[in-house]
Amino acid sequence: MTASHDAPLATPDAVRALVGPVLDALADGVRERNGPLPSGGPSAVKALADVLPEHGVGPAAAAEVARVLAAGSADPADPWCAAHLHCPPLAVAVAADVAASALNPSMDSWDQAPAASAIERQVTDAVARLCYPAEPAADALVTTGGSESNLYGLLLAREKFGAVTPVCGRNAHHSVARAAWLLGLPRPVVVECRDDRVRPDALARALASVEGPTAVVATAGTTNSGAIDPLPEIAALRPDWLHVDAAYGGGLLFTERRNLLRGMESADSVALDLHKFGWQPIAAGLFACRDGADLRIMDTNADYLNADDDTEAGLPDLLGRSLRTSRRPDAVKIAATLRALGRRGMGELVEACCTTARGVAAAITAHPDLELWAEPTLSTVVFRPKAACDVAALRRALLDEGKAVLGRARLDGLWLKLTLLHPHTTPGDYQPLLGLVAKAAR
Ligand SMILES: *Cc1c(COP(=O)(O)O)cnc(C)c1O
Secondary structure: OOOOOOOOOHHHHHHHHHHHHHHHHHHHHHHHHOOOOOOOHHHHHHOOOOOOOOOOOOOHHHHHHHHHHHHOOOOOOOEEEEEOOOOOOHHHHHHHHHHHHHHHOOOHHHOHHHHHHHHHHHHHHHHHHHOOOOOOOOOEEEOHHHHHHHHHHHHHHHHHHHOEEEEEEEEOOOHHHHHHHHHHOOOOEEOOOOOOOEEEHHHHHHHHHHOOOEEEEEOOOOOOOOOOOOOHHHHHOOOOEEEEEEOOOHHHOOOOHHHHHHHHHOOOOEEEEEOOOOOOOOEEEEEEEHHHHHHHHHHHOOHHOOOHHHHHOOOOOHHHHHHOOOOOOOHHHHHHHHHHHHHHHHHHHHHHHHHHHHHHHHHHOOOOOOOOOOOOOEEEEEEEEEEOOHHHHHHHHHOOOOEEEEEEEEEEEEEEEEEEOOOOOHHHHHHHHHEEEEEEEH
């Protein structure tokens, strides 16, 4: 067989012929693993024999890689894989992503993505309306996630006000400090929290102490605990720019408890991640902005992609809708999901996770050997054994045994964390895990 026979292009028939065996191999790998992650730690994880052999093995490599990948994965579809904001993707999103991969539209110019850019526009319009229902000028961009969205928030603030000083809570995501570093801004002024929420009095003092313009980054759903900063009080302090990092808590926008995000509508910009609450394969970030005109600072010109005469002739100019050039059409899988489930369907999945979290929290409270950090705000349950024990070592032992993927949260001391993003679980699914943690601590 010649090499060219081994490399058919991604026509529907050619992809169908390979996807079946790939999915069979994936199922084999999952059976081989038999748990939420492989046991034995990093040294026990198998990779491939040779990733660049002199003579290729042909398309069977796709199935082989799928089996190795599945056997060695931390699988978010297993309820006990619950350390991070790492969701099990929905089938509808994965299926639509196959089409996106096969057609490979690139989002940097209209002539590479006529329908994909129209679909992306629909998604960003819908997200802008979701975040800013009363602001017709609101707009949104598709990003790789909260980190890029937080970067955009500080970038817009810097372009509008010059060298802004970022101010954020101790609870803020690490990407905020990194964005400040990358943008040449001062190191963020870090404000103390209570119960993982920014203290408005401390924030007011911090703002008063800064000379020059300020950009406050508030968090709606912290990575550690899911706590939501007091957004109305923060907005009332009127920083020059307010960015709300709702990478996690933004999922509440789909629910009947949107009021928990009250105050967000006065933010200048918002980060939202649909690869958390949203059940998308990574990446599916969104950056919403109250006044779409603020996004114009991202505009740039490359004659081969968005010549002025092309734009004047009516071809949409896409280049300013990201800092990237070639760009995957991540809006395609998002569009399929939003259309399949609707606002209510999305909201029900968010609430299912939050309900399970409350049930697990109740089980911890009722457990004689476990201590709950606080009632969950979203779907994160923070807890630990009551008896003094090495929480970090306990977590690593469960990883090493391949039994469970628990997270860690450094709050007042070190705690264990369950970040529940599996929408089809019940508190009963976690009862044996609680028993396992209590036993491991003894
Ligand atoms: C996950 C998260 C981020 C980072 O998002 P990525 O998609 O991983 O870049 C930022 N902020 C918060 C609060 C998060 O939970």
